Amino acid sequence: MTLTSFSDLYARVHEDGINNLISQVRRQRPSLFNYGTSAFTANTKLLCEPIVVHPEVVNQGNPLVSKLDYLPIPGYEGPYGVEFFFQLTNLELDFHPGNKFNLPAELNLPLAGQRVALTAKLCAGIPCPDPRILERLTLEILPERERKKQETNEKQGIPFDYENINCFCLEIFGTANFRYVGNQGDEYLDLFLVGLEVVDIQPAGLENSLECYVSTALKLGILPKLRMAIKDLVLDNEDYYFSISPSPISANIPFNPSIRTDAVHVFGQIS
């Protein structure tokens, strides 16, 4: 049996190749993995984990950290918000059968067929506002009847002690699968998150809430940016006049893409 016994085209990418590509994305598109408010976009050395960046990112003035709005302060209507940041580091994939790292029991071990395991480190921090500034701000809060004159839409971060940033890191694990998205003839290979587990958070409600938030951020924010066009994976065909699309599912191709033997396998047809 040959690689193309049941399709015109076949492509296989080993998990080591995928992880090398993720590493390149982290170095050349760091703002995809690092987020923070203005204090942290202006000074990336304040972050928990140093950002390893490709020199061209700095040469071209590309952002290292994506800017976020300040955390609102409930009940406070003044101009200040709370600074914070979070980073996703050490993202690594492990294709079925899964032998690079151990998944937590909550993710229904062993790793199911056609699944990808992933692990990453989530680091974050909410620096405490400087207590002297907080005290001054409380004195500046006007009586209710005068507050409307003070309202402003322009927020700024409450100053904090740069030496005293509360960094913390969590291990996260997940399972995912690959699927095709996009129009016919222009499909993309997409990594879709199925389950997520943040290790050792109590109480359970806090853990679940955090997992929900991180899962949403991965599904909507980060993973869609890592999609790869099928036509680019298989062939650079800008000079030719044919289209490439995934082969349909059949008895001979029960899964497309297929995740097995530490790799993702893609079957395509030419028309």
Place this chain on the structure above:
Amino acid sequence: MANLTVAASEAAVNKLFKSVRDNLPLEYREFSKSGSWGPFQAGIDVLYHLEGGNIDLQSDGTVKLSELDVKWDTLRLNLGLDIPEFCIGGKCIIKVSGKCILRLPRICFFGASPDVSIPINLSGLITAEISGALRIIPKYFLNPEKGPLSDHQAHDQDKANQWQIFLKPDWLDLDIIDVADTVGDLVENIFDAIIDSLFGWAPVWAQDIIRTVFSWLVDGIRAILDIGDDIQEWISNLLGVSFDILDFIAQLIADYMAKKKPIFHLEDPYPILASDTVDGITRIPVLAPVANLGVTVNDKEMILEATF
């Protein structure tokens, strides 16, 4: 060990081949050539396109090309004959004291060069066929224009290094296989055309006399052109031997395949994420180095491997 493997079945390779065949650039499909051999002059104008053909992947690692037809959209032969000039008359009739006072008129023939020019239009009447065995050769192209540019700058300016895949012919065979019957009729008319072009001004009865008188000239022309009884064979030899057109075309195609145009290329490093603009800032594309690209062929498929 390679972490990227891409394979194409024999059917897929045939589809790729047909794409190349049907989109061969014009610069490789048209040419003009001329030459002279003694009194015989010839020129040729050619425009062709390719049809048919089939690809077989071989267990020895070659790709066999079978029966690719060369269709001549334009195939014009311009034959010319420079007949040696000869003159009649000019003799002195009456001489007085050693001086000629009455001389017959001197008439010279075939002073032009060429004296006879005959266009033969064979467009659409002849088919040639190419077969060959080709080997897949990957090469790393160090772009001289990259110079001191960074990988990202080179990518932006389309000056990046590349992995390129070429087809190198082990052997190529180009044959003329079908000369239409109408070609023979065309050539047979050459002789009438010669007489018409030289003496078309004369009345018909005079042309008949001229044909008789100059029959030796017609035989001589036929001998010079070496036209045998088999007109088709003559045309084949003319195109294949006298013009060497077949090897010329075969070499054109071989050059195209081996040197000029890779059938596949991969920029290195390869852009896995395109450049985009966020909040007015253009972010650089994400480039990933590609190493150890290799190609193998067996009788079922062609396999490309590389390492990211």
